Amino acid sequence: MKILRALYVFLKSVKLAVFLIGYLFLLAIAAGVSGSINLVSSSTWGRLLLLIPLSLFIINLTVCSVNRIVKLSLAGAYVRRRGFLRAGPDLIHAAVLLFILGGLLSLYGRVEGLAVLLPGEEAVIQGEYSLRLIDFTISRYPDGRAREYVSEVQLLRGGSPIDGPHDLKVNRPLGFGRLKIYQIGYEEADALNDQRQGSENEGRKPCSVNASVLQAVYDPGFVPILWAGLLLTLGLGLLMVDKLISLKRE
């Protein structure tokens, strides 16, 4: 019983949270300096150095949050005047846990595909569904930089159009069911011809038009991330107001 109590006190301590945040801070610097998260996730030791502290962090955050909510609820802190402001940290902690959940869902459930299409070409999305690029236009600034590039696309099922045509632009993805289609960029005709050199493209006419680069994505983690963002914003707002009022009173 004493051991369980000691373990509980250890797991809910803010000092443990501070240690783990500091550790994750140093780990993030390592990822930033190396230029890739693969530094820590590509080897067994690297994964252990990441997963064990991260798991401990999740447990610490959960135990600490539950302990705090129970303690404040029993003390009636939330129902006093401006008591709702005390809920700020609880929303923040819930948001962080939701962020981690969203990240895990994305890590294991995300599906994506990239296609470089010339006008008239199609890319299979899934099964009998495919996407056809009807036309691709680029408008440019006087200095030659791309001003806007637009793909006119159509969704096909079994070769027959079922939706569209729609215009697809950067920052304006199209949704088809659970999938989203993004205008990622484009390939200049010369670069495309260089890429397509090889025996499998022998006899193929060189391209004289630019190709559109499209990406189809299904990410189950994004919705939890959105909710986490909302909770985090709300929680931080409440925390900030609560602390500023306290500081003003001092």
Next chain:
Amino acid sequence: MFASTAFVILIVLTVTQIVKLFRRSPQSYEVEQVFFMMSALLLLADFGYRSYTIGYPAVTNTYESLVFFTAVICVLQYWIARRVGTPKAQEGEERDWIHGHRLILFVGTIIGFLLLALASSPLVPSSVRPPVPALQSYWLIFHVLLSFIGEAFFVVGFAAALVFLISGSERVQLEADRIAYTSILIGYFLFTVGALVFGMIWAEQAWGNYWSWDPKETWALVTWLAYTLYLHLRIIRGKKGKLTAAVAIAGFLCAMFTFFGVNYLAGGLHSYA
């Protein structure tokens, strides 16, 4: 022209504050208030003119970002100069308290001066160019502007944390801690929402991936973790923690590396400057 005039004003301000710091006698800071507000208005006019010309908020390259960032810093400096106010001729601790405020003001001015000096240098092209397709989004307002406003509060937090560490007066330390905590609290909220939350939403809309461990994203996370550490350390170490102040300084250095270091040392999806 607007930014150049603001730069000249900041040079004058820096020299004026150096003189006042050495004199340590009771001084009015009304002139500083006027100059900070003039600099802010000039820089915001530059931002407004460029925004009107390109049809989007003018934070699409390093020069424009520096101008906007410095403008917000000048606004906050104006607020601090008002706090210093017209000091009465007091002895002992009261003068130390005023001197502490002057130091905080001075550090903030130096940072604003350095940012504008960089903007005025050949390292940073200042031509007015409309944005590339990836930046043509209203998220430019929510993500970039809020991030810089948050970082401007981090500048004040950095200045106050620095004064906390170098001051021997408990009164000055208490006030410096209060200013650091207040500004970091506000900056943390704005930076988290602007840089991370809105950044993730925009990334998903533009690139189909809300987080890709891009150098800018990774270092923004490092900055966020540093300030998260600061806020939690302050819970357990209270107002007298020198370690807490040191973490606030480290957080600001991470924020500056996120802004500059990543732009010049690493590539990635955020390479628009």
